[in-house]
Amino acid sequence: MVESSERGALTEAVFYILLSLYKPMHGYGIMQNTKELSNERLSLGAGTLYGAINTLLEKNWIKLIEGEKDARKKEYRITELGKKVMLGEMVRLKELLDNGEKIVGGEE
Amino acid sequence: MKHIVRKAYWDYEKEEKWLNEMSAKGLALTDYAWCRYTFTDTPNNEYIYRIEFLENLPTHPESMAYIKFLEENGVEFVASYLRWVYFRKKSVEGAFDIYSDLESKIRHFKRIGAFWKVFMYFELIVGLINIVIGLASISTGEAHIMNLVAGIITVILGLVFLKLDVQMSKKIKKLQQEKAIRE
Numbered sequence: 121m122v123e124s125s126e127r128g129a130l131t132e133a134v135f136y137i138l139l140s141l142y143k144p145m146h147g148y149g150i151m152q153n154t155k156e157l158s159n160e161r162l163s164l165g166a167g168t169l170y171g172a173i174n175t176l177l178e179k180n181w182i183k184l185i186e187g188e189k190d191a192r193k194k195e196y197r198i199t200e201l202g203k204k205v206m207l208g209e210m211v212r213l214k215e216l217l218d219n220g221e222k223i224v225g226g227e228e
Numbered sequence: 229m230k231h232i233v234r235k236a237y238w239d240y241e242k243e244e245k246w247l248n249e250m251s252a253k254g255l256a257l258t259d260y261a262w263c264r265y266t267f268t269d270t271p272n273n274e275y276i277y278r279i280e281f282l283e284n285l286p287t288h289p290e291s292m293a294y295i296k297f298l299e300e301n302g303v304e305f306v307a308s309y310l311r312w313v314y315f316r317k318k319s320v321e322g323a324f325d326i327y328s329d330l331e332s333k334i335r336h337f338k339r340i341g342a343f344w345k346v347f348m349y350f351e352l353i354v355g356l357i358n359i360v361i362g363l364a365s366i367s368t369g370e371a372h373i374m375n376l377v378a379g380i381i382t383v384i385l386g387l388v389f390l391k392l393d394v395q396m397s398k399k400i401k402k403l404q405q406e407k408a409i410r411e
Contacts, residue, residue, distance in 0.1 A: 131411055133329055148301045155322075165328035166298045167280065167336075193300050 130209050133164055133172050137182070138198055138206050144185050146193040147173065181205055231255060231267040238392060240279045240312070240340070247277040247314075260307035260314055275304075275316040276324040281340045282311045311343070330407040334400055341396035344389045351386030355379045 130138070136154040145153065151164050173196065176182045181202035185195040198206070237243035247257050247265075252273050259266035284291045286308040295305050295313070302321055306314040317324040327333045358379030365372035 129411075131329060131331070146300065147297060151301060163323045163325065163328060165325040165332070166301045166303055167294075167326035168328045168332045169301075170294055170297050171332055 129212065130205070131172075132162060133168055134176065135206075135209065136162065136164070137169070137172055137176065138202055141182050141196050141198040141202070144195045144197045146195045148193070150196075176202070229269050230258075231269075233265045233267065234263055235265060236263045238388065239395075240281070244277060244279045247279075251275050251277060251316075251319075257306055257314060257316070260309055262309060273319055276319045277306075277314065277316045278324060278326050280313050280315065280326050281336065281343065282313055283339060285311055286313055329411065330403050334403050334407065337396055337400045337403070341393055341400065344393040344396060348386050348389035348393055351382050351389060355382030355384075355386055358382060 133154075136157065137150055139157070140150045140153040147166070147169055150169060151166070154162055154164050173182070177184065177196075179201075180199055182196045183199050185197055187195060235246075237246070250257065250267060251270070254270055254272045254274075255267040256270040256275050257265055257277060258268045282288075282291050282294070286292070286295065286305075298315065299305060303315050303317050303324070306316050308314065315326070327336060356379065358375045360379075362372050362374075362376030362379055365375065
């Protein structure tokens with residue numbers, strides 16, 4: 121049984137970071153990609169991104185890509201565990217959206 | 229051309245606002261030493277400035293890794309003072325915020341609050357000791373007025389830090405309330 125804190129919702133920042141990292145990307149790429157996907161709504165703060173990346177590395181949801189030694193920018197990629205978390209989160213989000221549409225959707 | 233402005237700020241958010249107003253007028257901060265700002269002429273609104281209070285001194289390996297990460301993301305390290313760091317980013321690159329979520333904003337405010345608290349206790353304790361010494365000396369006849377004066381000044385300084393800490397606590401409380409209902 122997973123602990124209750126392990127079943128909670130992902131933050132918006134984490135959701136978009138994980139989503140971005142289905143392709144290898146560095147920090148700046150994640151910021152740009154998030155902005156683009158959210159139609160400019162969400163602009164990740166560099167400090168927020170830094171904190172989230174370190175936590176995700178620690179949890180092994182993402183990993184550092186071993187590049188050339190003198191690679192100036194670190195690139196990251198989602199792990200299998202991270203993908204599992206994403207799938208779980210999407211099921212949860214779909215439940216919310218379905219219920220919302222069922223009740224609020226018909227009220228217009 | 230360089231312009232030196234001497235100014236003291238207690239509140240870093242007001243300071244940040246001022247730096248951005250200066251930048252809007254074409255004066256970009258390029259260096260900072262205690263209460264001494266150096267500005268350089270730039271086109272109006274060239275940069276957005278942000279001030280951050282780091283967990284460690286800027287020379288600490290963790291801070292260095294963090295600053296390097298920010299630099300990779302188009303953020304420029306301008307200056308630092310103790311654990312306070314001045315960052316800027318070109319405004320053409322869009323909005324610039326260090327923290328975009330409530331949780332990391334709260335953590336940042338808590339760090340600053342803890343910093344003010346240390347000063348507050350220190351000033352209050354040292355101030356009160358001086359006042360006690362000053363008062364005691366009056367009763368023994370050899371009045372140490374200087375202790376009394378220094379004590380009162382130090383206590384007043386302590387109260388300034390108390391005010392800063394209370395302000396920070398209010399901000400933290402507001403964000404925590406917000407965080408209870410949304411991200």
